[in-house]
Amino acid sequence: MRVDFSLLLPEMLLAGLGFLVLIVDLVLPQERPERRNKAVAAVAVAGMAAVAAMALATAPDRTESVYGGLLFIDAYALLFKTLFLGVGIAVVLMSVEYVGRVIRHPGEFYGLIVFAVLGANLMASAGELLTAYIALELLSFCLFVLVGLTRGDRRSAEASTKYILLGAISSAVLLYGISLLYGTMGTTVFREMGPGLAINFSPTVIVGFAMLLAGIGFKLALVPFHLWAPDVYEGAPTPITALVAVLSKAATFALLLRFLAEVSTGRFDQWQLALAVLAAATMTVGTLTALVQRNIKRLLAYSSIAQVGFVMVGVVAMTEAGANAVLLHLVGYAFTNLAAFAVVVTVEAKTRKEEIADYAGLSTASPLMAMVLTAAMFSLAGLPIFAGFITKFYLFTAAADAGYLWLAALAITNSVISLYYYLRVVREMYISEPEVEPERIRLSPSSAGALWVLLAGTIAVGVYPGPLAAAVDAATDALRAYAGGA
Amino acid sequence: MMLIHFELLGAGLFCLGVYGVLARRSGVMILMAVELMLNAVNVNLVAFAAFRDIPTATGQVIAIFVITIAAAEVALALAIIMRLFRSRGSVNVDQIDLMGG
Numbered sequence: 214m215r216v217d218f219s220l221l222l223p224e225m226l227l228a229g230l231g232f233l234v235l236i237v238d239l240v241l242p243q244e245r246p247e248r249r250n251k252a253v254a255a256v257a258v259a260g261m262a263a264v265a266a267m268a269l270a271t272a273p274d275r276t277e278s279v280y281g282g283l284l285f286i287d288a289y290a291l292l293f294k295t296l297f298l299g300v301g302i303a304v305v306l307m308s309v310e311y312v313g314r315v316i317r318h319p320g321e322f323y324g325l326i327v328f329a330v331l332g333a334n335l336m337a338s339a340g341e342l343l344t345a346y347i348a349l350e351l352l353s354f355c356l357f358v359l360v361g362l363t364r365g366d367r368r369s370a371e372a373s374t375k376y377i378l379l380g381a382i383s384s385a386v387l388l389y390g391i392s393l394l395y396g397t398m399g400t401t402v403f404r405e406m407g408p409g410l411a412i413n414f415s416p417t418v419i420v421g422f423a424m425l426l427a428g429i430g431f432k433l434a435l436v437p438f439h440l441w442a443p444d445v446y447e448g449a450p451t452p453i454t455a456l457v458a459v460l461s462k463a464a465t466f467a468l469l470l471r472f473l474a475e476v477s478t479g480r481f482d483q484w485q486l487a488l489a490v491l492a493a494a495t496m497t498v499g500t501l502t503a504l505v506q507r508n509i510k511r512l513l514a515y516s517s518i519a520q521v522g523f524v525m526v527g528v529v530a531m532t533e534a535g536a537n538a539v540l541l542h543l544v545g546y547a548f549t550n551l552a553a554f555a556v557v558v559t560v561e562a563k564t565r566k567e568e569i570a571d572y573a574g575l576s577t578a579s580p581l582m583a584m585v586l587t588a589a590m591f592s593l594a595g596l597p598i599f600a601g602f603i604t605k606f607y608l609f610t611a612a613a614d615a616g617y618l619w620l621a622a623l624a625i626t627n628s629v630i631s632l633y634y635y636l637r638v639v640r641e642m643y644i645s646e647p648e649v650e651p652e653r654i655r656l657s658p659s660s661a662g663a664l665w666v667l668l669a670g671t672i673a674v675g676v677y678p679g680p681l682a683a684a685v686d687a688a689t690d691a692l693r694a695y696a697g698g699a
Numbered sequence: 700m701m702l703i704h705f706e707l708l709g710a711g712l713f714c715l716g717v718y719g720v721l722a723r724r725s726g727v728m729i730l731m732a733v734e735l736m737l738n739a740v741n742v743n744l745v746a747f748a749a750f751r752d753i754p755t756a757t758g759q760v761i762a763i764f765v766i767t768i769a770a771a772e773v774a775l776a777l778a779i780i781m782r783l784f785r786s787r788g789s790v791n792v793d794q795i796d797l798m799g800g
C-alpha cells in the first residue's frame with residue numbers, strides 16, 4: 214500500500230509546531246517572563262495560522278483516504294480543521310494575559326493547546342475506530358493536564374482529578390464497546406462496518422454500540438454522563454474552560470457525525486430514538502440546572518450542556534439537512550462561546566472575579582466587553598440577527614422534517630426558558646447598580662482585537678450564512694450517507 | 700477452550716472493574732479497577748482475533764495500542780493524583796467537594 218504522505222503534511226507540521234513551542238519556551242531567557250510569554254504565544258498563533266493556510270491551500274479536490282481508510286482527507290475534515298485551528302488561535306490570544314499572571318511555564322500551556330488541536334483535527338479525519346480512539350485520547354490527555362495546570366489552586370487539582378478518573382473509566386467503556394463491535398463485524402473501519410451495523414440487532418452489537426455511545430456521551434457531557442462538566446469548567450483555568458467547551462465538543466461531534474453517516478445509509482431507526490431521548494434529557498437538564506447558577510463559569514457549563522442537547526437534535530435527524538445544521542451550529546457556537554469566554558477570561562484576569570453578580574457595572578467599566586458578552590448571550594439564547602437564531606432554526610427544522618416533531622417542540626420550549634438565565638447576565642451588566650464604582654478596564658490590543666473578531670463572527674454567521682452554508686454543504690457531501698445529495 | 704470462555708472471562712473482568720470503580724474511595728484503587736476493565740478489553744480483542752475467522756491482525760494490534768495508551772493514562776493520572784495529595788493530604792475521591800458538583 215502506497216501512502217501519499219503529502220496529504221498528512223498539515224498534521225505533521227502541527228505536531229512539529231507543538232514541539233517547537235516547547236523548545237522556544239526553553240531557549241528564551243528566563244529573566245523576562247512577560248516577553249517570553251508573548252513570544253511563545255506569538256509562535257503558537259503564527260504557526261497555527263500557517264498550518265490552517267497550508268491545509269486550505271493543499272486540500273485535494275476530491276475525497277482522499279490514507280492508510281486504507283484509516284484517515285480521510287476530505288472537505289468535511291478540512292472544514293473542521295480550519296475551525297479547530299481558529300479555535301486554538303482564539304484561545305491562545307485570549308489567554309496571554311491570564312497565563313502571564315497564573316502559569317509559570319507558558320510553553321507547556323500553549324504547546325498542549327497545539328497538541329489538543331492536533332488531536333481534534335485527527336478526530337475529524339478518522340475513519341476507523343482505533344484511530345478515532347487514539348485521536349480522542351490525544352485531545353483528552355492534553356485537556357486533563359491543562360485543566361490542572363494552575364499551581365496552588367486547589368479547585369484546579371480537584372477538577373483535573375475528577376476529569377481524568379471519569380475520563381479513564383469512560384474510555385474503558387468505549388474500548389469495551391469497540392471490542393464487541395470488532396468481534397461481531399470483524400473490522401473497525403467505518404466503511405466496512407456499515408451499512409450492516411445499522412440493521413444488525415444481535416445483543417452483542419446492541420451492547421457494543423450502546424457502550425460506544427456512552428463513551429462518546431461522556432466526552433460530549435450528554436445527560437446522564439454530564440456530572441463532571443460543571444466542576445471541570447469551574448476548576449479549570451478559564452481559557453481552558455473555553456477549550457473544553459468548544460474544541461472537545463465540536464471534535465467529538467465531528468467524529469460522531471462521520472461515524473453515524475458512514476455506518477448507516479441515512480436511516481438508523483431504533484438508535485435514532487435512543488439518541489432522541491438522550492438529546493431531550495440533555496437539553497432539559499442543562500437548561501433547568503442553569504437557571505439556579507451564580508458562578509458565570511458554571512452557568513456557561515450548564516448552558517453548553519443544553520447546547521449539546523440542541524446539536525444532538527440535528528444529529529438525531531440523520532438527514533443531510535440535519536448534518537448541515539449541526540455543522541453550521543458548531544461553527545456559530547464556536548464563535549459565540551469563544552466570545553463569551555473571552556470576556557469572562559479578561560474580567561477574571563483584571564478583577565479576579567467570576568460570580569454573575571460581579572458583572573454589575575461592566576457596561577461602564579468596559580462598554581466593548583459588555584457589548585460582546587450581550588451579543589454572545591443573545592446568540593446562545595437564539596435571538597435573531599445573531600448566529601444562534603439561524604443555526605437553531607435549521608437544527609429544529611431538520612428534526613421536525615425527519616419526523617421528530619416532539620423533539621423540535623421540546624427544543625424550542627427549552628430555548629425559550631434559557632432566555633431567562635442568559636438575559637440575567639445582560640441585566641446584571643446594564644441595569645444592576647454595582648456596589649462600588651466600577652473602575653475602567655483597559656484592554657490590551659490583542660484581547661480587544663480577538664473580541665471584535667469573535668463579535669463579527671457571531672453576527673456574520675447570523676446575518677449572512679451563505680458562504681458558510683456552501684462550505685458546510687460541500688463538507689457533508691463527503692460523507693457516504695449524504696453523498697451526491699442536494 | 701472456546702470463544703465463549705474468553706468472552707465470559709472478559710465480561711467477568713470488566714464487571715469486576717466496574718465494581719471496583721464504584722466501590723473504592725481511593726483514587727489509586729479506582730485506577731487499578733480501570734486497569735482491570737482495560738485488560739478485559741484486551742482479552743476480548745485477542746480472543747476475537749484468534750477465534751473468529753478474521754484475516755487481519757486488527758485485534759492484536761488494537762490490544763497493543765490499548766496497553767500503551769493505558770500506561771500513558773496511568774502515568775498521567777498518578778501525577779494528577781499526586782498533586783491532589785499535595786494540596787489536600789488525601790487521595791480519597793469522596794472528599795473532593797470544594798465545588799459541590
